[in-house]
Amino acid sequence: MFDRLVLPFRRPALQRFVAVHPPSRQVSRADGELIAAYEGILPDSLLELWRRKGLGFYGDRQLALIDPRPWQSVLNRWIVSPSDDVRRIPIVLTPFGVLLYYRKLTATDEDVAFIDPVSKRTSDLAWSLDEFFNRFLCDEQSLESLISPALLRSAREECGALSSGEVYEIDQMLFSMQMLRIAKVDAFEMHRRLRDAVDPPRPTAEKPTTxxxxxxxxxxxxxxxxxxxxxxxxxxxxxxxxxxxxxxxxxxxxxxxxxxxxxxxxxxxxxxxxxxxxxxxxxxxxxxxxxxxxxxxxxxxxxxxxxxxxxxxxxxxxxxxxxxxxxxxxxxxxxxxxxxxxxxxxxxxxxxxxxxxxxxxxxxxxxxxxxxxxxxxxVLVHVEPLRPTITHVEEPDLDEEDDGEGTVMCTLDLGEEDGLRFNMPLYSPPDTDRQLKGWVWKMAPHACKVGVKYRRGEDGAIEHGPAVGDILTTRAPGER
Structure with missing residues (x-):
């Protein structure tokens, strides 16, 4: 007889994608509202990835998993859906602004396609969402057909890594003359500008005053x-x-x-x-x-x-x-x-x-x-700000660093029962000479964990980061 029940371990459906393109430190888990909005609409494998890992940049190529809601109107302007009622949902953005979207074609058929806002080209890439993430994006040759390694390398050298909401834009006029100029731009604005150049929208309703x-x-x-x-x-x-x-x-x-x-x-x-x-x-x-x-x-x-x-x-x-x-x-x-x-x-x-x-x-x-x-x-507002103390600092994850900057997990001497809440921002108090900032990431009754930012100097040593004994507070700098 077994003295305990051992449940089988189940790997996440998109584990291969995560292994090849690890989530960056900017990735944050999707909230329950977003998950609920797409249950039964997007495949469970993608919702699982949103829930376990989150939205944001993945891998060295900075593939951005996006919240479909603000991007839906952008995609709808590019692709006028026919009367077949096929729903198209934006899910990924490449570093150069190519928008990848999921289509549920029939009760049993689906695919992932793309729209390139620069070339205006569109085509399908894979016949299922799981195949797209675990095969297409994990195959170097397939991925290079979507993201040019040479252009990406040039973009990084000229502009640095992307921040959330940014993409690289190539000056097409100079590019046609075999001159390369790349800039970082707002992803939404680039799509809107390029789409407006094709078909400038005109207001069809009055601007409200009341x-x-x-x-x-x-x-x-x-x-x-x-x-x-x-x-x-x-x-x-x-x-x-x-x-x-x-x-x-x-x-x-x-x-x-x-x-x-x-x-x-x-x-x-x-x-x-x-x-x-x-x-x-x-x-x-x-x-x-x-x-x-x-x-x-x-x-x-x-x-x-x-x-x-x-x-x-x-x-x-x-x-x-x-x-x-x-x-x-x-x-x-x-x-x-x-x-x-x-x-x-x-x-x-x-x-x-x-x-x-x-x-x-x-x-x-x-x-x-x-x-x-x-x-x-x-009862939820802290009239007097909480002042937790860092009791333990974990080793930084070098794979999660970006140009010498990263986030390290620290244990606090306060927890949920002391008033801390998930995703609550914490700062160094003004009465210290520190300038730390972090967010509560892992909950516990009396020892929550907070992710605190750090930065390395030119010699590789951490010159700005948390240490045991550092005090943090729930009050933002400059506030009373």
Whole structure:
């Protein structure tokens, strides 16, 4: 009889790709919202790679695994999909801006193809996603057909390694005269500029000046004449980047929730999703008002559409806010570190339809006084910043270094039960002569691990890096 059950070890499906092209130190694991958005749409093997390793640069060639969401509109402009309803999802970007995308052709067939924004050429590369990662990208001859080693070497020598969001661009006019000039440029802007040169887009909708103007026409009447009294009934807006959400709480206990995006060129209202149902207002044990929306997802819903299902009310300075309970830890980290509310997608602000529509999302909204915060948020905010001490520094991973710079894992004397949170930034306090910065990467009750940046000098020795006894703090430099 066996005294214990030994489970078989299962290698990740894309392990060969990871072995040939190890993830760089910039790679970060995908969050649950992104994974949920593509479950059942992208193959499980890619979602597993996102979950275990993450998005960012892989290997010496800096193959960038990308978040498909911001790149989807870029790909859609290059390739006008026929009426076959084949979904095309961008997944990888090469150092020279070639965009690789996944296609689900039939119930059993798939492939990976590319679009070159410079040559405008497109073709398929592999007949399955796993084959593309584990065979095509791991075969030197195949990979060289996609990324020229000579050009990549010249680009590195002239411009240095790429940073997140960058690609190399070759001056095509000089290149045609057998002269090579390469620059690092923003990847999005290069694609948009080259696509605009082919078919310049023209605005087909009006630029919004008020909140009412910004709404999709077919939904404007839904949000008109909403009673705006002393209670919570009214309109609440959340804008982040080009994404917007408008929530209407009606006096009769029903809500309307609208998601939409305003296209940066055409100004068309796109990616519209609408939910309606009932809501309830209650109080938690601490006395905070809680708004609960009965959000029922359906076919066509995006991952995270139900993150607004529980909101906590905050009143401050004559303004009213609804804070996502799902994101309170992020708000608390921003308040504790920078005295700001954090990303504007974390909360709704009470508005009226005739208010001016914000041209840009405000991610630097000052935090309200501590007394105005709901109690459920107060307990997460560190009024006095935490000051963990480094108790152990691991050996740096030389394979993860980039031009003498890297990130080394350090153990702290504080943990999750002491108030540290995953991905919380930590800094050297101003009362020290250190300038360290890192992020909490591995959780533990009383000994979290933090990745801290280091840099080597010309002699190869670490001249700027963490040491046992270094103190870190949750308060950003320059803040009170």
């Amino acid at each position: 909140v009412a103007d910004a709404l999709p026409v077919e939904h404007r009447s839904t949000f008109e004449n909403i009673a705006d009294g002393q209670d919570l009934a009214g309109l609440y807006l959340s804008s982040y980047s080009d994404w917007h959400r408008l929530l209407a709480l009606r006096p009769d206990g029903r809500y309307s929730l609208l998601f939409w995006r305003i296209h940066y060129r055409s100004l068309e209202r796109v990616d519209v999703r609408f939910y309606t149902g009932t809501y309830e207002i209650s109080r938690n044990a601490e006395g905070d008002e809680i708004v609960e929306l009965d959000i029922i997802l359906r076919a066509g819903s995006s991952g995270g559409d139900d993150n607004d299902d529980r909101l906590v009310v905050m009143h401050s300075g004559g303004a009213s806010f609804l804070l996502r309970i799902h994101d309170l830890d992020h708000i608390a980290t921003a308040i504790g570190g920078w005295d700001e509310m954090g990303r504007s997608e974390y909360y709704f602000r009470r508005i009226t339809l005739d208010e001016a529509f914000p041209e840009e999302s405000d991610d630097s909204l000052p935090a309200p006084p501590f007394a105005d915060l709901p109690r459920v948020l107060q």
